Amino acid sequence: MSTNNPCLTCGACCAYFRVSFFWGECISAGGSVPDHLTVQVSPFHVAMLGTQSKPARCTSLMGDVGCGVRCTAYEQRSSTCREFEASWEHGQPNPHCDMARAAHGLPPLDPPLQPQLSPDRVA
Template sequence: MSLTGADCQTCGACCAYSSDWPRFTMESDDALTKIPLHLIAEDLSGMSCEGQRCLALDGQIGVATSCTIYDVRPHVCRECQPNDEECLTARWAYGLGRVSV
């Protein structure tokens, strides 16, 4: 059964779990130029975070969230899928259960 983006838009835990997750790994130089500079970490290794939370994340975890740069988000962000290991690790850290299917 497929999941919709609505599940992620009420969660956001993966974007606030660890400042180590939003790291650039496979992005081309062209892709990186599309991300606003103020959202990139000073060492250029990935997304800038406040504590563990990515600065591109808008909203309240577990209630309603969105990525302010969704169309140009890094590869690591695109790879996290509902109910995969990374998703569940982040959701459990915030006291959230599995994504409903």
């Protein structure tokens, strides 16, 4: 992960939304997400523990939202986590990113997200 990744000083989405996904992503079903980090929320879905009710905050999120955070389940995180994009990560805004940040008093990210070095400028 890049050190100028804005998510490392944010974490708002992990402390705002219910982060749910198909239970088959859990380790006990052959997936990657540790079962003890989840809670069942429907017959076919689990959510990251701590996000099942408001105020939501994933128990796998360490640190202070808006300052410095780290996902302690990063390598094992669900598809929901993997697919959530920061605004302008791929050149498009993500209203859900903006919404989560606003809920924590953070401004929306501005494009471009971070300076990109072209290959010929990389030493």
